[in-house]
Amino acid sequence: MKAMVLDAVSRVEDEPLKLQTLPVPKPGPRQIRVKVAVCGVCHTELDEIEGRLRSALPIILGHEIVGTVDSLGAGAAKFKPGDRVGIAWINSACGACGFCTSGHENLCPEFRGTGCHAHAGYAEYTVVPEDFAYAIPETFSDAHAAPLLCAGAIGYRALRPTGVRDGQVLGLFGFGASAHIVIQIVRHKLPRSRIYVFTRPGQKDHQDLARELGADWVGATGDTPPRSVHCAIDFTPVWTPIVEALGILEKGGRVVVNAIRKEVKDRESLLRLDYSTHLWQEKELKSVANITRRDAEEFLPLAAEIPIIPKVQEFGLENANDALTLLKRGKIHGAAVLRVSP
Secondary structure (H helix, E strand, O other), rough: OEEEEEOOOOHHHHOOOEEOOOOOOOOOOOOEEEEEEEEEOOOOHHHHHHOOOOOOOOEEOOOOOOEEEEEEOOOOOOOOOOEEEEEOEEOOOOOOOOOOOOOOOOHHHHHHHHEOEOOOEOOOOEEEEHHHHHEEOOOHHHHHHHHHOHHHHHHHHHHHOOOOOOOOOOEEEOOOOOHHHHHHHHHOHHHHHHEEEEEEOOOOOHHHHHHHHOOEEEOOOOOOOOOOEEEEOOOOOOOOHHHHHHHOOOOOOOOOOOOOOOOOOHHHHHHHHHHHHHHHOEEEEEEEOOOHHHHHHHHHHHHHHHHOOOEEEEEHHHHHHHHHHHHHOOOOOOOOEEEOOO
């Protein structure tokens, strides 16, 4: 099979993924093999490539996978050949520790990430434990379903701990793949809420998309919005938006950070964190780590009900480096998706 493989940590601009021909993987006990149709491109892959998140190199990246079941391992019975399924960031967890048994398998010490600890979707075939694959609602095309499996599911997870109530103001910092899905959830579930969107300066395409999807105010990080926000979600790879979000947060509000890693070069922004301005009056800062199966299982039917139709830009598998470079530069309109097979 063809696969784009990461062999070593590198700058994304150096086009580190190499097209290779590898054996088609065989499914193990209670695993399924999936013929990959599409795979979304996620910011987490930038962190893996550039070393902010350590992967099991060499690795086939990609954790927003949509395809059809091709083969069953011994004992696998949840799906049948030909079923359309999705695979998300959580590849497996132990199932027995305190985190797993309390519904927090995303924090399991043996958590394995798809495309991080196990080969994944930048390839024509991949395997996954059957319990970590999900039926895809018929509402969605393959390309539209792919971003829902990470950008959508993790956005759904990040929205819950904000505690936002209908009629309150929610701030969204960064408006890429995840945020453009979250705004559609909020517009559906909390119709009286106001949504303020903050982007990089000059990101006109992102700002126009935010307005198109119902943002009440759009500006750049650092701009002063019409009023303070009751809660906010940070979707960015840097620290500055967190500091800015805390600065415009209402008393008792919460900022939720929806990112696995932050870029070190922006760490000096934290020096501006002032207790009286950013943390006093019972303001809170909370991170979101990974997703659980429950997140995907709850979110996919909700996305079909709304319905959420992500904006996508398609690339060929062999153009994965181009998609990743554009993602790093903030040039993707919505979400990037690799077309692996017709």
